[in-house]
Amino acid sequence: MEEKGIVLTEEQKRRRRTRSIAIGVALAALVLLFYLITIVRLGPGVMDRAL
Amino acid sequence: MSEARIDINTAASATIDTALAGQGGVRDFIALLKPRVMSLVVFTAVVALFASPVMPHPVIAVTAILCIAIGAGAAGALNMWYDADIDQVMSRTRGRPIPAGLVDPSEALAFGLILSVFSVVVLGLATNWLAAGLLGFTIFFYAVIYTMWLKRATPQNIVIGGAAGAFPPIVAWAAATGTVTIEPIILFLIIFFWTPPHFWALALVRSGDYARAGVPMLPVVAGPDETRRQIFLYSLILVPLGIAPVVLGFAGWLYLAVSVSLGVVFLALAGRLFMGRGDAVGPVARRLFAFSIVYLFALYAALLVERLVGLPPIEVASMHLPLHLPGIFA
Numbered sequence: 001m002e003e004k005g006i007v008l009t010e011e012q013k014r015r016r017r018t019r020s021i022a023i024g025v026a027l028a029a030l031v032l033l034f035y036l037i038t039i040v041r042l043g044p045g046v047m048d049r050a051l
Numbered sequence: 052m053s054e055a056r057i058d059i060n061t062a063a064s065a066t067i068d069t070a071l072a073g074q075g076g077v078r079d080f081i082a083l084l085k086p087r088v089m090s091l092v093v094f095t096a097v098v099a100l101f102a103s104p105v106m107p108h109p110v111i112a113v114t115a116i117l118c119i120a121i122g123a124g125a126a127g128a129l130n131m132w133y134d135a136d137i138d139q140v141m142s143r144t145r146g147r148p149i150p151a152g153l154v155d156p157s158e159a160l161a162f163g164l165i166l167s168v169f170s171v172v173v174l175g176l177a178t179n180w181l182a183a184g185l186l187g188f189t190i191f192f193y194a195v196i197y198t199m200w201l202k203r204a205t206p207q208n209i210v211i212g213g214a215a216g217a218f219p220p221i222v223a224w225a226a227a228t229g230t231v232t233i234e235p236i237i238l239f240l241i242i243f244f245w246t247p248p249h250f251w252a253l254a255l256v257r258s259g260d261y262a263r264a265g266v267p268m269l270p271v272v273a274g275p276d277e278t279r280r281q282i283f284l285y286s287l288i289l290v291p292l293g294i295a296p297v298v299l300g301f302a303g304w305l306y307l308a309v310s311v312s313l314g315v316v317f318l319a320l321a322g323r324l325f326m327g328r329g330d331a332v333g334p335v336a337r338r339l340f341a342f343s344i345v346y347l348f349a350l351y352a353a354l355l356v357e358r359l360v361g362l363p364p365i366e367v368a369s370m371h372l373p374l375h376l377p378g379i380f381a
Contacts, residue, residue, distance in 0.1 A: 015076045022077045033114060037177050040110045 075154040082148050083131055083159055084124030084166075091347075092123040092219045098351040099220035099238055101358040102301065103227040111177055115226040118174035119219050121166050122186045126215065128163035129194035132156055134202075137264040143257065163194070174226065182226035189218040206269040213246030214239075237295050238351075244289040245347050248282045248321060252340035255279070256333050275332055279325045282339070286321035290314035293350055302354055303362040309353040313346050 008016070038046060096119045100112055107115070131138065131149055139150035148154040167190045175183030197212030217239045224235035251269055254261060255278055258270040270278045293310040296302035302310075320339045327335055356362075 012074050015074055018077050019075075019080075022080075033117075036110045037114060040108045041177070 075148055075158070079148040079153045080162060083128040083154065083162060084121075085127030085131075086124075088127060088216070089120050089123050092216070093120050094348070095238070095242065095351055096120075096219040096223035098355045099223040099235055100227050102234065102238075102354055103224050105228045107178070107227050112227070114177040115174060115182070115223060118170045118177070119186060119222055119226075122170035122174070122190050122222075123219065125163045125166035125170060126190045126193040128159050128166065129190075130198045132159040132163060133194070133198050135159075137203075137266060140264045141260040143260060167194075174222075178226040179229045181229060181231075182222055185218065185222045185225055185231075189215055189222060192218070202266060204267070206267045206272045208267070209250045210247050213243055213250070216246060217242035233299060234296070234301050237292070237299060240295075241289070241292050241350065242347065244285055244292055245343065247285040248289065248317075249340065249343040249347075251278050251282050252324070252336045252343065255336040256340075279327075279332070283321045283325035286318055290318050293346075296354065297365055298367060300367055301364050303357045303364050305357055305362055306350070306353040307365060309349050313349055317342065317346050 093116060096116055100106070100115065106112070131147055134144075135147075135149040135156055138144035138147050144150065149156055149159055167187075171183050171187040171190070174186050193212070193215035197208065197215055201208040201212050220238035220242070221231055221235040224238075225231055254268040254270050255275055258268065258275070261268040262271045269281065291314075293314050294307070297307045297310065317339075320335065320342055324332065324335045324339055357364075
């Protein structure tokens with residue numbers, strides 16, 4: 001059956017895939033960065049909270 | 052300035068083929084961040100960070116530099132979004148992602164705005180809100196004051212707009228110390244007064260491009276002779292400013308040797324350009340443009356090396372200036 005709507009070329013699919021990978025890598029790097037900033041800024045204080 | 056009123060219909064009538072827009076690759080989005088400009092921003096910010104009396108934790112230092120770099124990149128993306136019409140008529144900028152039709156203008160705008168907010172907020176959370184505020188102001192200054200207003204309005208565009216490129220050392224210093232003192236202001240002034248001779252040397256050989264795009268660069272509206280005169284005048288201010296860190300007591304013998312020797316060459320080139328005959332302008336302007344990059348890099352590199360190696364600053368006995376003046380924004 002023929003696909004309806006906008007059909008991406010192989011090149012367009014490849015570019016979309018690399019964009020998705022780049023966004024994923026950037027998000028993972030941000031998670032790591034925020035974790036490190038939290039530890040450095042708060043230090044042991046990160047455990048100091050009401051339970 | 053009435054002479055600045057240039058017909059920009061040529062640029063405004065340029066249309067951008069967006070048939071491929073939305074299909075940009077990662078490389079196109081990186082190009083929106085102006086990586087070459089970003090490298091200068093990162094370098095000057097790193098030097099300011101090392102030159103500051105307080106060295107933050109390495110994670111905080113790397114985060115601060117990252118935020119400054121992303122902020123500068125975001126300003127570059129906003130600049131490319133707004134300037135897409137004139138970028139298309141200049142040979143130097145025709146291949147940029149928006150005029151080439153690879154990135155949709157709305158994508159570039161969203162990309163620039165999101166990165167701007169992200170870089171300012173993260174810098175504020177990781178360091179302090181003075182540094183974040185200064186970074187936010189820098190982005191605003193470049194994207195709005197320079198790009199949207201001055202660039203198309205006055206031949207002094209890059210003089211005032213150059214402040215945006217000069218802010219990173221102040222932002223980095225504020226990120227490290229939480230204050231702004233005379234040292235980062237001197238680092239700011241060096242880049243501020245370096246920008247006009249640097250850009251006008253390029254504009255002298257590219258004036259045709261700017262005229263086509265309707266950008267009132269100094270050589271386009273005032274002619275090459277006036278541009279050469281102003282290059283020389285700005286060089287006369289720049290070279291003593293380059294030596295100021297020694298006089299103010301925060302640079303040593305290595306910096307003194309570099310700033311004096313390269314300053315003499317800078318002045319000699321600017322003088323040759325000013326005195327030279329019309330047909331000799333091109334090669335000397337090109338040489339001055341290339342040398343200006345070496346000059347700024349060497350000045351900042353000398354300061355960095357002195358800090359890394361631990362060379363002490365020169366004590367200027369006759370002057371009793373405190374090493375670190377009270378913070379202006381303490």
